Amino acid sequence: MPIINNRLSDEEYRTNFSDIHPPFETRDAALVEANRCLFCYDAPCTKSCPTGIDVPKFIKQITTDNIKGSAHTILEANIFGAGCSRVCPVEKLCEGACVYNLMEEEPIPIARLQRYATEKAMKEKWQLFDRLPSTGKRVAIVGAGPAGLSCAHVLSRQGVEAVIYEKELKGGGLMTYGVAAYKVTPEFCADEVDYITSLGGIEIKYNKALGRDFTLFDLQQKYDAVFLGIGVGEARQLHIPGEQSEGVVDAIEFIHQLRSNPYAQIPVGDKVAVIGMGMTAIDAATQAKRLGAKEVTLVYRRTKAEMPCTEEELDLAMLDGCNVIWLAAPKEIIGEKGKVNALVCSVMTLGPADASGRRFPVDSGQTFMLEVDMVIKAAGQMPFTELVTNNLLENNGGKIEVTEKTKTNLNGVFAGGDCVNGGKEVVDAVQAGKEAAQAILKYLQSDESHFFQKESTQPTIFEG
Amino acid sequence: MANISANFLGIRSPNPFWLASAPPTDKKVNVLRALEAGWGGVVWKTLGPQIKNVSSRYSAVNYNGSRVMGFNNIELISDRPLEHNLREIEEVIKEFPDRAMIVSLMAENTREKWHELIQQVEDTGAHGLELNFGCPHGMTERGMGAVVGQDTEIARMVVEWVMEKATIPVITKLTPNVHSVVPTGRAAVEAGSNALSLINTIQSITGIDLDTFVPNPYVAGKSVFGGYCGPAVKPIALKMLATISQDEITRKVPVSGIGGISTWKDAAEFMLLGATTVQVCTAVMKHGFRIIEDMCEGLNNWMDEKGFATIYDFIGKTVPALTHWEDLDINYHIVAHINQDKCIHCGLCYIACEDASHQAINLAWGKPYNTYTIKEEECIGCNLCKLICPVDNCITMVEKRKGDEYLNWKEFQKRGLPLNDH
Ligand SMILES: Cc1cc2nc3c(=O)[nH]c(=O)nc-3n(C[C@H](O)[C@H](O)[C@H](O)COP(=O)(O)OP(=O)(O)OC[C@H]3O[C@@H](n4cnc5c(N)ncnc54)[C@H](O)[C@@H]3O)c2cc1C
Ligand SMILES: Cc1cc2nc3c(=O)[nH]c(=O)nc-3n(C[C@H](O)[C@H](O)[C@H](O)COP(=O)(O)O)c2cc1C
Ligand code: SF4
Numbered sequence: 036m037p038i039i040n041n042r043l044s045d046e047e048y049r050t051n052f053s054d055i056h057p058p059f060e061t062r063d064a065a066l067v068e069a070n071r072c073l074f075c076y077d078a079p080c081t082k083s084c085p086t087g088i089d090v091p092k093f094i095k096q097i098t099t100d101n102i103k104g105s106a107h108t109i110l111e112a113n114i115f116g117a118g119c120s121r122v123c124p125v126e127k128l129c130e131g132a133c134v135y136n137l138m139e140e141e142p143i144p145i146a147r148l149q150r151y152a153t154e155k156a157m158k159e160k161w162q163l164f165d166r167l168p169s170t171g172k173r174v175a176i177v178g179a180g181p182a183g184l185s186c187a188h189v190l191s192r193q194g195v196e197a198v199i200y201e202k203e204l205k206g207g208g209l210m211t212y213g214v215a216a217y218k219v220t221p222e223f224c225a226d227e228v229d230y231i232t233s234l235g236g237i238e239i240k241y242n243k244a245l246g247r248d249f250t251l252f253d254l255q256q257k258y259d260a261v262f263l264g265i266g267v268g269e270a271r272q273l274h275i276p277g278e279q280s281e282g283v284v285d286a287i288e289f290i291h292q293l294r295s296n297p298y299a300q301i302p303v304g305d306k307v308a309v310i311g312m313g314m315t316a317i318d319a320a321t322q323a324k325r326l327g328a329k330e331v332t333l334v335y336r337r338t339k340a341e342m343p344c345t346e347e348e349l350d351l352a353m354l355d356g357c358n359v360i361w362l363a364a365p366k367e368i369i370g371e372k373g374k375v376n377a378l379v380c381s382v383m384t385l386g387p388a389d390a391s392g393r394r395f396p397v398d399s400g401q402t403f404m405l406e407v408d409m410v411i412k413a414a415g416q417m418p419f420t421e422l423v424t425n426n427l428l429e430n431n432g433g434k435i436e437v438t439e440k441t442k443t444n445l446n447g448v449f450a451g452g453d454c455v456n457g458g459k460e461v462v463d464a465v466q467a468g469k470e471a472a473q474a475i476l477k478y479l480q481s482d483e484s485h486f487f488q489k490e491s492t493q494p495t496i497f498e499g
Numbered sequence: 500m501a502n503i504s505a506n507f508l509g510i511r512s513p514n515p516f517w518l519a520s521a522p523p524t525d526k527k528v529n530v531l532r533a534l535e536a537g538w539g540g541v542v543w544k545t546l547g548p549q550i551k552n553v554s555s556r557y558s559a560v561n562y563n564g565s566r567v568m569g570f571n572n573i574e575l576i577s578d579r580p581l582e583h584n585l586r587e588i589e590e591v592i593k594e595f596p597d598r599a600m601i602v603s604l605m606a607e608n609t610r611e612k613w614h615e616l617i618q619q620v621e622d623t624g625a626h627g628l629e630l631n632f633g634c635p636h637g638m639t640e641r642g643m644g645a646v647v648g649q650d651t652e653i654a655r656m657v658v659e660w661v662m663e664k665a666t667i668p669v670i671t672k673l674t675p676n677v678h679s680v681v682p683t684g685r686a687a688v689e690a691g692s693n694a695l696s697l698i699n700t701i702q703s704i705t706g707i708d709l710d711t712f713v714p715n716p717y718v719a720g721k722s723v724f725g726g727y728c729g730p731a732v733k734p735i736a737l738k739m740l741a742t743i744s745q746d747e748i749t750r751k752v753p754v755s756g757i758g759g760i761s762t763w764k765d766a767a768e769f770m771l772l773g774a775t776t777v778q779v780c781t782a783v784m785k786h787g788f789r790i791i792e793d794m795c796e797g798l799n800n801w802m803d804e805k806g807f808a809t810i811y812d813f814i815g816k817t818v819p820a821l822t823h824w825e826d827l828d829i830n831y832h833i834v835a836h837i838n839q840d841k842c843i844h845c846g847l848c849y850i851a852c853e854d855a856s857h858q859a860i861n862l863a864w865g866k867p868y869n870t871y872t873i874k875e876e877e878c879i880g881c882n883l884c885k886l887i888c889p890v891d892n893c894i895t896m897v898e899k900r901k902g903d904e905y906l907n908w909k910e911f912q913k914r915g916l917p918l919n920d921h
Binding site: 069077079098 | 563564843844845846847849850862864866867868869889890
């Protein structure tokens with residue numbers, strides 16, 4: 036049985052899944068780095084943070100021992116500031132823009148400092164935000180991921196009650212179920228959701244799915260406005276023969292399993308192929324390796340120049356001992372008695388650049404075969420096309436279409452995060468939630484909201 | 500290789516670096532270690548009536564993560580028995596005859612006490628005496644230390660007593676806790692002091708504990724004003740030294756410069772302003788005696804580069820460069836220039852000039868990097884941006900004279916030239 040669980044000892048699992056970005060051990064250590072910060076004006080790091088955290092300010096506040104102020108500066112801009120400090124690909128965001136890079140010096144460890152301040156705030160359970168008196172308005176939010184919770188937090192601070200409908204049993208979205216286990220633990224994710232909702236005025240109804248338990252129309256009737264932060268769904272299908280064989284798994288599903296169960300219970304193959312070269316592919320590959328797979332190979336149809344993951348992420352996979360085959364597209368999965376035992380790939384070459392400037396891979400006609408017992412599909416995620424279309428939302432291949440960043444075609448219905456952008460980072464979803472909340476607040480004060488379909492006198496149609 | 504040895508009133512030392520009278524020079528074990536490490540000489544911790552110290556006695560000022568930028572103490576003179584000190588001084592001189600041994604003194608204020616102490620010290624074979632007229636705490640409450648240095652007539656009287664007795668060179672150490680060090684310096688020189696040294700520590704409160712509300716250092720719920728020293732006081736010490744080097748009476752005697760010296764560069768600056776030797780305390784209290792190595796090597800290399808064969812080739816060289824404000828050239832105008840290849844786009848020059856100078860830097864927005872350029876016609880050449888820029892030589896000041904001729908303020912007024920109109 037090549038795909039088995041319990042390959043390693045408890046100790047090995049613990050080491051393999053321990054924090055890859057350990058925190059500062061001491062105040063002194065944090066201060067050394069914080070004091071290196073130049074306190075740039077109109078700082079490039081802040082401009083490169085999608086939520087616009089005032090980085091120089093929060094770092095300065097660490098140096099003056101104003102940790103509470105520091106945490107407030109961070110969380111005011113990004114309520115997932117604690118989680119983001121562990122999961123953000125900072126090398127292409129704040130730290131990538133740090134001016135020290137231009138001096139060929141190590142950038143300020145912004146994320147680590149951010150973690151230093153926010154960790155303390157969460158541990159001490161500092162309540163850093165106030166709520167304005169209730170406006171009597173209620174907004175329904177679908178999805179308790181980064182986008183939904185960020186939207187809810189802003190609304191609640193402004194005296195608007197937020198009711199979140201979440202199909203899973205835990206909040207946090209892909210932060211809880213998607214991000215690699217060596218970046219955040221389930222306990223941390225649960226604590227972060229609790230910390231965010233400790234503000235009050237945010238109710239999460241778990242195990243309630245849009246499309247299964249209620250419709251968008253139901254929400255429109257019951258609430259003053261609706262925000263959709265439902266993220267994206269399963270991994271893209273490969274549409275190749277043999278895809279249904281046992282041992283072919285969806286990366287999202289594989290990681291979801293890994294994030295919801297003890298590591299020892301997660302089966303993994305001896306020789307694993309991972310299709311794709313994005314963040315999800317890297318996470319699937321490294322975690323398969325860390326679960327004890329003997330050989331993990333990433334298969335990507337373009338070259339390193341086109342890969343969607345960052346250099347740092349690729350390095351992480353390489354350091355974990357994963358192999359990469361560039362310019363290889365999966366063509367067929369060969370199985371024996373319904374179980375995978377090989378992956379056939381076409382050798383690709385790069386054609387001319389398309390309109391976006393990206394060179395498109397072309398099949399060279401040659402093939403090669405990779406002996407594997409497990410194939411993890413991570414070639415992008417599919418939006419919830421059916422759900423979105425059924426609820427009359429204008430969309431582009433399932434990605435909800437919005438104007439002014441957050442408004443859907445339905446009056447009073449807003450959307451943001453992965454379900455709109457097709458899948459980016461946590462920090463982008465948080466910003467989208469913030470922007471949607473601002474738009475909702477404006478909307479609630481406007482005339483438009485009077486035309487909203489809510490009929491408060493009608494008995495509710497569903498028990499939400 | 501330059502010759503960095505010093506001859507201070509006949510007191511010879513292989514280099515101009517002495518340890519100031521303080522804890523690093525208060526007993527034989529560490530003084531031997533210092534001389535082994537290479538220090539040119541020591542000024543032994545002040546001797547006088549034996550005292551008792553309080554336990555908690557030091558505090559410091561840290562700045563942006565840099566520890567002990569400024570240092571503060573409430574320690575008194577030597578708290579060891581006089582005979583022990585005298586015996587050890589004698590032993591050290593025997594072991595290191597080529598190094599300078601100066602002994603710092605602070606007697607009770609009578610002629611007899613001073614004479615008695617001088618005799619005892621001279622019997623050890625010491626090469627010179629330093630009169631401590633500067634200790635700003637504790638001893639002052641007993642009519643000694645800074646109270647002597649702060650009153651020219653008392654200082655004059657004590658120096659006269661000392662000169663009646665002393666047969667070896669006498670250095671008077673000045674207190675900076677006065678509006679000018681010159682009057683006491685003059686009094687000492689007029690009374691016969693062979694040399695001066697400065698500065699002693701500056702009265703200070705280094706900080707207050709925001710939990711206990713008591714200043715540092717904390718002594719059972721109370722504190723007192725302390726004496727401040729270390730890198731933070733160097734600019735003040737340099738200025739005071741310069742005034743001694745400018746004054747026609749005080750400049751006649753050699754000076755030993757003290758205050759915030761940590762490196763050969765600091766030392767060279769003191770010497771350029773007229774010091775023949777320099778003394779170090781805080782830097783050694785922070786790093787130990789080993790800093791002497793780079794001090795000697797650095798000074799030597801610099802002297803070679805500048806073509807100075809001995810220290811006497813540059814002592815005092817900078818003094819003539821100090822002038823009166825009204826003699827400065829108003830036509831000398833400079834403007835800042837930003838080297839775009841070196842610029843790291845931190846925006847620090849921009850916000851400094853915008854908020855605190857002449858709004859002379861232009862910001863062209865970019866993501867993530869803005870571009871900053873100087874508006875030359877607005878730039879007054881104040882240097883602020885250059886001082887703040889974290890990259891060496893990124894901002895340089897370019898000379899753009901307002902006129903060819905030298906023009907000072909007196910002449911400017913005489914000619915009725917126009918003042919700024921905005
Ligand atoms: C494997 C993987 C690794 C990743 N690693 C990182 C990383 O390291 N760093 C990083 O910044 N980003 C990472 N991301 C991306 C990041 O997780 C997402 O961009 C972010 O979580 C998007 O937030 P969201 O709120 O828009 O959507 P989600 O986080 O997807 O949240 C959507 C929520 O809506 C709920 N929901 C969905 N449908 C319904 C329904 N019909 N009814 C009710 N509730 C519903 C979901 O259960 C979920 O809780 C990763 C993503 C994946 C897949
Ligand atoms: C702890 C301490 C004790 C000192 N004790 C004396 C002293 O006994 N006699 C004296 O003349 N100066 C004393 N000083 C002053 C130093 O000799 C010196 O003048 C001053 O510290 C400035 O030099 P620095 O900046 O190198 O420390 C003391 C300084 C310190 C820090
Ligand atoms: S020298 Fe002064 S006035 Fe000129 S640009 Fe710099 S800060 Fe502004």
